[in-house]
Amino acid sequence: MNALDQTVNPVEPFLRTDRMPHIWCPGCGIGTTVNSFARALIESKVDLDTLALVSGIGCTGRVAGYVKLDSFHTTHGRAIPFATGLKMANPKLSVVVYSGDGDLAAIGGNHLIHAARRNIDLKVICVNNLIYAMTGGQSAPTTPGHATTSTNPYGTFEPAFNLPHLLDAAGAVYVARWTTFHVRQLARAMSEAFAKRGFSFIEVISPCPTLYQRRNKMGDGLDTMKYYKDKSKVKHGAPTSEVGLTLNGEIVVGKFVDRDRPDYQSMMRAQYVESLGERYIEAPETECVCD
Amino acid sequence: MIVLLHGLGDQVAKGRVSIVVERCKACGFCVEFCPTHVLALSSAFNSKGYHPPHVVHPEKCSGCDLCGMYCPDFAIYATKIAEPKAQKTAGGDE
Numbered sequence A: 001m002n003a004l005d006q007t008v009n010p011v012e013p014f015l016r017t018d019r020m021p022h023i024w025c026p027g028c029g030i031g032t033t034v035n036s037f038a039r040a041l042i043e044s045k046v047d048l049d050t051l052a053l054v055s056g057i058g059c060t061g062r063v064a065g066y067v068k069l070d071s072f073h074t075t076h077g078r079a080i081p082f083a084t085g086l087k088m089a090n091p092k093l094s095v096v097v098y099s100g101d102g103d104l105a106a107i108g109g110n111h112l113i114h115a116a117r118r119n120i121d122l123k124v125i126c127v128n129n130l131i132y133a134m135t136g137g138q139s140a141p142t143t144p145g146h147a148t149t150s151t152n153p154y155g156t157f158e159p160a161f162n163l164p165h166l167l168d169a170a171g172a173v174y175v176a177r178w179t180t181f182h183v184r185q186l187a188r189a190m191s192e193a194f195a196k197r198g199f200s201f202i203e204v205i206s207p208c209p210t211l212y213q214r215r216n217k218m219g220d221g222l223d224t225m226k227y228y229k230d231k232s233k234v235k236h237g238a239p240t241s242e243v244g245l246t247l248n249g250e251i252v253v254g255k256f257v258d259r260d261r262p263d264y265q266s267m268m269r270a271q272y273v274e275s276l277g278e279r280y281i282e283a284p285e286t287e288c289v290c291d
Numbered sequence B: 001m002i003v004l005l006h007g008l009g010d011q012v013a014k015g016r017v018s019i020v021v022e023r024c025k026a027c028g029f030c031v032e033f034c035p036t037h038v039l040a041l042s043s044a045f046n047s048k049g050y051h052p053p054h055v056v057h058p059e060k061c062s063g064c065d066l067c068g069m070y071c072p073d074f075a076i077y078a079t080k081i082a083e084p085k086a087q088k089t090a091g092g093d094e
Helices: A030-044 A060-066 A079-089 A101-107 A109-118 A163-170 A183-195 A209-215 A221-231 A264-279 B029-033 B066-070 B084-090
Strands: A051-055 A070-073 A094-100 A122-128 A174-179 A200-205 A232-234 A251-258 B015-019 B039-041 B053-055 B076-080
Touching: A030 A060, A030 A122, A030 A183, A030 B066, A051 A060, A051 A079, A060 A070, A060 A094, A079 A094, A079 A101, A079 A109, A079 A122, A094 A101, A101 A109, A101 A122, A101 A163, A109 A122, A109 A163, A122 A183, A163 A174, A163 A200, A163 A251, A174 A183, A183 A200, A183 A251, A183 B066, A209 A221, A221 A232, A221 B029, B015 B053, B029 B039, B029 B066, B066 B076
Parallel strands: A051 A070, A051 A094, A094 A122, A122 A200, A174 A200, A232 A251
Antiparallel strands: A174 A251, B015 B076, B039 B053
């Protein structure tokens, strides 16, 4: 680059630059979400020594390999169980789960709802590209009706998951949805999730130009971003039952749920104090055993 | 590849765009969503065969870094220029 140029890209300190360029396709939105994530880390001044990022398998699962943070790339669908164990063993850690819809809502769907029910203090970022992208464009539980996929060449007919509604019902304390077009709002939502104690869920609608958009004749990544710009409607606090996605329809975005509820560890402590009384001696908080 | 400000006309650049040409995959997000339309895709190729963006209106750059927020390949970013008047004469090289 230029010797005169002393500035660096704000996202650069958070990346393993030796692994760039990444494998994501031209027009894919996952890199854009990483930009917002880096801005949220800068803005919320999170101590990077107490931050862990966990992701599962899939295109979005590659994030764990590309960020220069303490990160773990787990088996398929098991990002949340791994993150739960990490949080239980070392409660001081701020644990972020960064994964795709196929990993979190399909293979790991059970873990997702139960982590929300227990209100484990995790920040879940779900990049939803509406399809199984890495494996060749099969129908996912999030694929909206009538979309053409490699396993449904005549159109999907299964009803799709409305993820904000699912997580709201399961008990998450923070539920928001943005698209990759809303980069600044997304960074703010991530900062808000960092400040929140409990299960936070941020769904990011992202283009998959290679498989989803191409098969459905929706153009490339840029056309999808223009679609997000035109068809997104910000409705903060909208009832989550009304924010389901359709093939070409409106995308309701915004912060849907922001409530307070005791998290798993405080509920556990309260229960033990109640039933054991003085016999319950809390173990001193373990020092970070990372080294 | 860095493009410095030129200070054309009465408009003085408040920001500067830096592009890492070899990382670009020519998705066009930065060109489309730049609020002041500073960028355009160039006709030149990078080594992977993509057309990276280049700066066509450096004087319009506000340094908002929206291009850097959108770029999925971490290939572009903008910075604000601290003292535009002091740097006005230094532009045009490289």
